[in-house]
Amino acid sequence: MRDQIAKYTAKLIADRAARPDGIAFAAQDDRLIADGNPELARLAEGVLSQLSCLGLVAACPALPFADFLVARAKPGESTIVPRDTETRTFLHDIPFLRRTELDSDPAPQIARFLANRKGVVVEGVGIVASGAVTVEQAFINYCSVFHATFVKYLRDLLHEGYLIHGEAEAVREFRDQWLRPLSAEGLVSRHGSLVEPAEILAEIETVGRYTVERGLVDSFFGNISARAGELIYISQTAASLDELAGCIDPVPLDNSSTTGITASSELLAHRRIYEASGAAVILHGHPKFAVVMSMECAEENCPITDCWKECPRVRFLGDIPVVAGEIGAGGLAKRVPPVIGGPGKALVYGHGVFTVGRADFAEAFRAMVDVENWCREEYFRRLAAV
Amino acid sequence: MHGWTGNILRVDLTTGRAWREDIPREVLHAYLGGRGLGVRLLRDRHRLDPFDPDLPLIFAVGPLCGTPAPTAARLTVVSRSPLTGTVYDCSAGGRFPWRLKAAGVDVLSIEGESPQPVVLAISGESAELLPACDLWGKGVHETVALLAGRGSVATIGPAGENGVLFANIMMGEGNSVGRGGLGAVMGKKRLKAVVVNGDRPVTLLDRKRFDHARQDVMRLFRASPVIFGELGIAEYGTPALVDLMRQRRMAPTENFRRTVFDGAANYSGPALRREYRPKNDGCYGCPIQCKKSTPQGEHLPEYETVSHFGALNGIASLAAIVRSNTLCNELGLDTISAAATISAWGEWRGRFPTADEVPALLADIACRRRDGELLSLGSRRAAAALGRPELSMSVKSLELPAYDPRGAYGMALAYCTSNRGGCHLRAYPISHEILRKPVATDRFSFSGKARIIKIAEDTNAAVDSLVACKFSFFGATLEEYAELLAATTGMEYTPQGLKEVGERICLTERFYNCANGFTVQDDLLPERFFSEPGSSGEGIEIPPIDRARFDEELQKYYRIRGLTAEGVFADADFLVRQP
Numbered sequence: 009m010r011d012q013i014a015k016y017t018a019k020l021i022a023d024r025a026a027r028p029d030g031i032a033f034a035a036q037d038d039r040l041i042a043d044g045n046p047e048l049a050r051l052a053e054g055v056l057s058q059l060s061c062l063g064l065v066a067a068c069p070a071l072p073f074a075d076f077l078v079a080r081a082k083p084g085e086s087t088i089v090p091r092d093t094e095t096r097t098f099l100h101d102i103p104f105l106r107r108t109e110l111d112s113d114p115a116p117q118i119a120r121f122l123a124n125r126k127g128v129v130v131e132g133v134g135i136v137a138s139g140a141v142t143v144e145q146a147f148i149n150y151c152s153v154f155h156a157t158f159v160k161y162l163r164d165l166l167h168e169g170y171l172i173h174g175e176a177e178a179v180r181e182f183r184d185q186w187l188r189p190l191s192a193e194g195l196v197s198r199h200g201s202l203v204e205p206a207e208i209l210a211e212i213e214t215v216g217r218y219t220v221e222r223g224l225v226d227s228f229f230g231n232i233s234a235r236a237g238e239l240i241y242i243s244q245t246a247a248s249l250d251e252l253a254g255c256i257d258p259v260p261l262d263n264s265s266t267t268g269i270t271a272s273s274e275l276l277a278h279r280r281i282y283e284a285s286g287a288a289v290i291l292h293g294h295p296k297f298a299v300v301m302s303m304e305c306a307e308e309n310c311p312i313t314d315c316w317k318e319c320p321r322v323r324f325l326g327d328i329p330v331v332a333g334e335i336g337a338g339g340l341a342k343r344v345p346p347v348i349g350g351p352g353k354a355l356v357y358g359h360g361v362f363t364v365g366r367a368d369f370a371e372a373f374r375a376m377v378d379v380e381n382w383c384r385e386e387y388f389r390r391l392a393a394v
Numbered sequence: 395m396h397g398w399t400g401n402i403l404r405v406d407l408t409t410g411r412a413w414r415e416d417i418p419r420e421v422l423h424a425y426l427g428g429r430g431l432g433v434r435l436l437r438d439r440h441r442l443d444p445f446d447p448d449l450p451l452i453f454a455v456g457p458l459c460g461t462p463a464p465t466a467a468r469l470t471v472v473s474r475s476p477l478t479g480t481v482y483d484c485s486a487g488g489r490f491p492w493r494l495k496a497a498g499v500d501v502l503s504i505e506g507e508s509p510q511p512v513v514l515a516i517s518g519e520s521a522e523l524l525p526a527c528d529l530w531g532k533g534v535h536e537t538v539a540l541l542a543g544r545g546s547v548a549t550i551g552p553a554g555e556n557g558v559l560f561a562n563i564m565m566g567e568g569n570s571v572g573r574g575g576l577g578a579v580m581g582k583k584r585l586k587a588v589v590v591n592g593d594r595p596v597t598l599l600d601r602k603r604f605d606h607a608r609q610d611v612m613r614l615f616r617a618s619p620v621i622f623g624e625l626g627i628a629e630y631g632t633p634a635l636v637d638l639m640r641q642r643r644m645a646p647t648e649n650f651r652r653t654v655f656d657g658a659a660n661y662s663g664p665a666l667r668r669e670y671r672p673k674n675d676g677c678y679g680c681p682i683q684c685k686k687s688t689p690q691g692e693h694l695p696e697y698e699t700v701s702h703f704g705a706l707n708g709i710a711s712l713a714a715i716v717r718s719n720t721l722c723n724e725l726g727l728d729t730i731s732a733a734a735t736i737s738a739w740g741e742w743r744g745r746f747p748t749a750d751e752v753p754a755l756l757a758d759i760a761c762r763r764r765d766g767e768l769l770s771l772g773s774r775r776a777a778a779a780l781g782r783p784e785l786s787m788s789v790k791s792l793e794l795p796a797y798d799p800r801g802a803y804g805m806a807l808a809y810c811t812s813n814r815g816g817c818h819l820r821a822y823p824i825s826h827e828i829l830r831k832p833v834a835t836d837r838f839s840f841s842g843k844a845r846i847i848k849i850a851e852d853t854n855a856a857v858d859s860l861v862a863c864k865f866s867f868f869g870a871t872l873e874e875y876a877e878l879l880a881a882t883t884g885m886e887y888t889p890q891g892l893k894e895v896g897e898r899i900c901l902t903e904r905f906y907n908c909a910n911g912f913t914v915q916d917d918l919l920p921e922r923f924f925s926e927p928g929s930s931g932e933g934i935e936i937p938p939i940d941r942a943r944f945d946e947e948l949q950k951y952y953r954i955r956g957l958t959a960e961g962v963f964a965d966a967d968f969l970v971r972q973p
Contacts, residue, residue, distance in 0.1 A: 009842060037845045038950040060852060060893040062845050097613050100873070123890030124873065140853075141826055141846050145833045245619050246830045255834075259625070266625040266634040266663045267641045270830055273619045336617040337624075 009035040012063075012143040013043050019147065020067060023226050024186075025154045030068030030134060035143050037062075048134070054115030055136060059122055063143035065150045068134040071186065072178050073161035074153070078104045078131040079172050080164065088129065088160060092299050093316055093334060093359040094229065095156035102153055104129040127153035151226050155296065162300045162387065169394045183388060188223055190381050192374045195222075199368050201288060205258070208234050208241050213252045215369040216243065219293055220250035224376060230293035230360065231272035234369075235282050238262065242271045242278055249293070277341035277362070285349035287364035291372040294360035295380035297387050302330050302355045304390075316358045322347055326382050330355040353379050396599040397457035397883035398422050402435075403499040403521060405514060407583050408447060408506030412514075412521040417500060423885060424973040427456030427500055429483045430859035430899040432472025433906075435503060436481060437969065440906040444476035444575075445557075445582045447507035453494065453548070453588070454502075456861040460495040460596030461604070463878045464611050464870075465863035467492045467679040475574030477559040477731070477772050478791045478815040481906045482574040485861050487677025488565040490546040490590060497592025508584040515544055516590040526586040530555060533724045537587055538566040545591025551726025553760040554581035558770040560731035560793075561760075564723065568685070568693040569677060572728045573792060574814060575772075604881035611870045611878070615681065618869030620829050627684040627865060630663030631672070632697035637662050639701065642828060642837075643934045644801025646794070647705040649734075649741040650787045650920075653798045653928030653936055657710025661700040669712055670694060682865060695719035695729070701796035702733035707746045714749030721753055725760035731772055732756060734793035738773040738785045739765070789816030790916050799919060800928040800936050802827040804835065804843040806944065810917040811847055811951055813903035821850035822864055831868050840943050844950035852896035859899060898972060901955070905968050914961035917948060 013033040020026040032044030034052035042053040048066045056064040077088050087101040095102070103121045105128065111117055118136050121128040126149040127137035135153045139145030170176045195218050202208045216232050219225050230249050233242035240259045247255035259268035259275060261282075268275060278290050305315065305323065312318045317339055319332035329347040333340030333356055340356055348354040353363045353375045361379050365372035400422065405412045417431075425434045432452040442449040451473045458466035469491035475482035494502060497516050504514065511526040529537050534551040541547045547566035554561035554577030561577030562570040571577070598604050615621045622628050639645040640658045647655040659665060666672060666686070672694055676683030686694045695703070695715060703709060703718040722729045736755055740746035747755060758766025768776045773786040773793050787794050792815025799806035804823030812820040823846065827837040835846065853872060857864055862875060872889035879887050919939070928936030949959060958964050 035842075037842055038953040060849050060890060060897070062842060062849065097617055100610060124876070124888040126873075140832065140849060142833055142835060142842065148833065244830060244834075246833050263625065264664050265637045266630055267637045269620060269623060269625045269634050269638055270828070271619060271623070271625070273617050273623060275619065276624045279624070334613060334616060336619065337622040338613065338616040 009037060009041065009143060010043065016065070016143055016147040017044060020150070023151070023220070024070045025151055025226065026067035026134075027070055031065070032067065033063065033065050033143060033146070035063045051115055051118070051133070052136070054113065055118045055122065056138070058116065058119035059138060061138040061140045063139035063146035064136065065146045066134060066136045067150060069154055069157070071158065071182060074129045074135060074157040075131050076172065076175055076178070077157055077161050077164070078106060078129055088157065090156040090160040091303060091316070091358055092156060092159045093357070094294060095152060096316070097335065099126055099152055099156060101125070102127060102129060102156060105131060107131040129153065129157065148228050151228055155226060155229065155294070158296050159299050162296070163303060166304065166387070166390055166394060187384070190222060190224060190377050192370070192377045195370070195373065197368065197370045197373070199370060201367055202234050202236060205236070208236055209256055211369060212241060212243065212256055215291070215373060216249035216252045218373065219291070219376070222377070224295050224380060225249060225293035231274050231278075232291050233278045234289045235287070240275070240278060240282065242268070242275055244270045245272050273336040274340070276337065277344055280341050280345040281348055281362065281364060284345035285364055286366070288367050289365040289369050289372050291363045291369065291376055292360060293376060295376065295383070297383040298355055298361045298380050299358060301325055301383040301387055303358050319357060325355060325386065327351055328353055328355050328379055328382065330357060332357045335359065355379065395419070396597050397879070398427070399495065399498050399500050401499045402501040402503055403516070405502070405504045405521060406506040407504060407508040407512065407523070407585060410523050414499070420973055422500070424895065425899065426856065426859035426895060427459070428454050428468070428470035428485060428859040428861035429472060429855060430895060431501060432470055432483055433481060433899055433902050435501065436472065436474070436906065440474065440481060441909060442474065444474040444479070444579055447583065448505055449474055449579070450503045450505040451576065451579050451583065452501060452503045455491045455495045455500055456859060457883055458860050458862065458878060459491050461598055461882055462608060462679070463862070463882070464608065464615065465677070465680050465682065465866045466860060467677060468861040468863060469494060470858055470861050471563060471571045471576050473576055473579050475576070475814065476578050477575040479910060480790055480814050480912065481903045482576060482814050483858065484571045484573055484576065485858055486565050486569040486571045487680060487863065488546065488567040488569045489678045490548050490565050491861075492678060493546040493590045493592050495592065495596060496594045497590055498594055502588070504583065504585060507582065511584050511586050513541065513586050514588045516588070516592070517545070518592065529586045534564045534726055535724055541587055541589045542566065544589040547587055547589050549587035550577045550580050551724060551760065553726040554578055555586075556760065556762045556770070557581055558727065558759060558762065559772045560728040560735070562726050562728050564726050567678065568675070568687070568723065570723070570728070573731065573817065577726050598882050599884040600881045604878060607874055607877035607881055611866070611874045612681065614869040614874065615866070618831070620831060620868040621682055621865065628682050630667060631684050631686040631694065633661065633666050633695070633700050634663040635697045636700060638828065639796065642801055643929055643931065643936050644798040645701055645705050646787070646796055646798045647929070648708050648746060649706060649737040649785065650794070650798060650922055651741070651926070653801060654931070655705030655708070658705055660710045661704050661712045661715055665712060666694055677863070680863065684865060692716070692720055693723060698795045699729040699733070702730055702737070703752070706733055706737045706796070707740060707752070709749045709752070711749045714752065718752050718756065721756045725756060727756060727760055730795050731793040732759060734787060735769050735773040735776060738777050738787065739769055741785050742777065742780050742782050784921055787920050787922070789919060790912070792816040797824055798928055799923050800939055802837045803840050803939065804837070804847060806919060806923065806939055807840070807843050807947055807951065808847050810919060810948065811851065813900065813907055819864060820854060821847045822854060823847065823850065825868065829868065832871070840947040844947045844954055848951060848954045849893065851900050852893045855896035855899040856892040859895065901968065902972060904955070904957070905963055908962045914948070914959070917961055919944070
């Protein structure tokens with residue numbers, strides 16, 4: 009398990025989801041081990057010893073947004089309730105512990121929260137997340153909380169503005185120094201139609217890795233496919249975009265085989281996009297500014313409250329169509345295909361971006377970069393006006 | 395009290411007496427219902443022989459039964475298995491559990507032995523024994539039809555009457571209480587059927603909270619490719635796994651001599667859809683509806699059944715496989731053990747049965763005549779009697795299902811640690827080793843598997859005690875079901891708390907088994923898996939399992955469970971300290 013701890017520590021650093029010096033993992037098989045920042049490692053060990061889980065991560069997020077959310081929370085509140093689809097579906101809500109509530113040994117308190125949820129924000133300490141089955145699962149849950157707090161905080165800022173001391177400076181630093189320019193420049197990808205299976209698999213692996221390396225998405229969030237004749241090659245469910253070797257299912261368009269039962273939960277959406285648009289490849293990810301902006305709606309006095317699944321409208325952010333729809337069989341597969349063909353891109357409310365390439369991944373990748381850049385720019389334009 | 399009724403209905407078939415008792419609240423809270431409650435109620439009888447009249451046959455529902463909680467209209471039947479000798483439980487869905495709960499009981503406990511065949515009829519507060527001499531000998535379909543007017547039916551077929559060691563109890567809608575031969579226990583008590591028609595509503599404490607949690611569950615179902623994906627089990631039933639197991643090269647073939655069967659495409663999910671145009675025919679109140687039947691209502695086989703009557707016996711005819719399934723359902727035979735026992739016998743005689751020979755063999759097994767007399771004992775006893783014990787592909791005498799352990803090492807370990815013998819459902823590592831839920835694990839590695847199996851066993855023991863279907867957990871987790879439970883009962887359970895309940899149940903089962911002589915010697919796979927490779931190819935190697943590495947992981951499992959190196963309890967008073 010030490011190799012797993014080393015691997016996911018490195019990924020947290022590469023994804024810039026945690027401070028390099030503020031990461032610790034614990035894992036237990038027939039004995040419990042912990043590694044990383046000594047203080048956090050002691051905490052991780054203390055928490056995991058009280059849980060029926062295999063792995064746990066305790067780390068300081070690379071951004072202070074989770075702590076800001078706690079500080080902004082009203083007295084009496086004890087959970088962060090994001091509205092993005094990913095978090096709502098898989099985490100429901102995120103409990104937090106205020107700095108003032110922490111005991112001298114907070115491990116039992118944290119364990120009580122993790123007895124009921126996958127991750128917890130501990131003000132002044134960081135995010136602690138468990139993995140019932142693997143160390144990787146703890147990493148994924150940490151990233152989910154990091155993603156959720158990122159999206160929630162930026163969205164709250166747009167609606168409520170700065171409320172506490174130090175926020176404006178931190179956000180300025182985040183904008184000017186932490187964020188990196190997103191670009192598709194310099195990527196090496198194949199041009200033109202993909203035909204040979206080996207070529208298709210290699211290209212999907214490469215492009216999946218690019219999306220993570222370029223900071224477009226966190227590794228665990230998204231899926232990717234290419235159509236070749238009567239087959240869709242699609243990444244498997246719960247596959248990391250930067251580790252797709254051996255995790256791509258060839259699925260017959262006529263459903264003559266069910267081998268693809270392990271394919272991404274968005275297989276149906278991909279299939280319908282191919283049918284509706286004639287695309288050759290599809291890229292789907294959860295770039296954070298796109299997720300934030302997808303939830304911005306100018307409609308006033310709208311009777312719909314469950315916007316993420318009920319909104320029947322096609323809204324636009326610039327030239328990007330935005331539709332509602334939950335993941336898998338939850339409606340997204342119905343609403344994205346009709347709108348993506350023309351612009352080659354679409355946003356799903358509180359979820360993420362779909363882009364297509366008519367011939368190859370270069371077009372789809374550029375489109376996703378453009379969407380996220382547009383949303384990032386628009387976000388800061390609107391924030392300045394708050 | 396919400397969620398639970400707090401009542402047990404006891405029936406003594408020897409005296410004909412039926413009476414109700416209260417179940418202590420602390421027992422309900424500590425064991426939930428279903429499997430956990432049934433196992434707890436065996437505490438004073440777990441040393442009794444499976445056919446001892448004093449051994450109870452326990453039907454237990456859970457606190458979510460009767461509510462709209464997804465997949466929770468289920469019960470668990472608990473006793474001691476005549477096939478394995480272990481404590482045994484099996485869950486089944488349908489209207490019967492819901493009707494039983496609506497009769498105002500959490501548990502129906504049946505003991506004694508009737509002097510003549512009877513049917514137990516439960517109607518509202520009353521319970522009576524009806525003569526059933528005219529039903530004895532009849533098949534399941536006819537028995538259900540004759541009793542349907544009185545309510546929902548659970549019955550045995552000729553196999554249970556005749557004491558076949560893998561006889562099922564069959565629910566009227568086609569669900570089965572399968573594997574360990576509890577149908578034979580029921581037959582020994584000369585109880586042909588139970589029919590129940592309760593109609594009391596189950597009350598929820600907090601409807602709004604419940605509805606919110608239910609929506610969370612349904613959202614996760616819709617997000618799960620295995621459940622509601624277009625290639626998932628809601629669309630194709632569990633035969634959706636046929637193509638996957640073929641591709642992963644771990645479909646047991648010809649008594650596990652090989653792991654790829656060329657004819658598997660004939661009985662895949664798409665093949666069943668093409669040939670039969672099936673309709674949904676799943677468990678009552680279940681949104682998944684993974685069971686399928688023909689438009690005429692003939693139940694179509696599940697994955698294990700198509701694979702074992704197919705690949706395991708070298709039969710590629712879908713029509714023949716469907717016929718075998720129908721016949722097993724009619725006779726009240728477990729399909730996995732029946733097919734696996736026939737397969738072991740086929741290897742012994744040097745020839746697997748042809749498709750045309752199977753129906754007569756099944757009838758002979760159910761009636762315990764000709765070759766069927768030997769085969770009715772299950773593969774371990776049959777192979778031993780034939781002088782080739784190594785041909786039984788079983789653990790603790792329970793025939794292995796259709797996941798070759800050489801293709802999934804967590805599955806290999808879980809077959810052995812399972813308290814009811816070679817069962818895939820106790821820890822269900824196929825979920826992560828093959829289906830990538832909740833996350834993928836390396837199927838060819840033992841690393842971490844001892845802990846993973848332990849956690850999964852505890853989790854599933856809680857699930858079996860709620861009682862919910864394990865397929866729910868391809869999407870949902872204990873987080874959402876703990877919320878449903880809290881909203882129903884007002885008791886604030888957490889996922890961690892439920893796993894602790896599950897741990898208590900698993901250890902209690904293990905304690906019972908150890909008290910009946912089970913040790914590390916019984917936690918072992920057949921030698922074939924350590925010495926013979928599977929069918930490698932297409933870039934996938936299926937080598938024999940490394941015995942030393944397997945043993946190492948098994949010892950880790952024992953340490954995690956707090957057991958000795960012999961797999962038994964150092965603490966003889968373990969049971970005394972349990973609630």
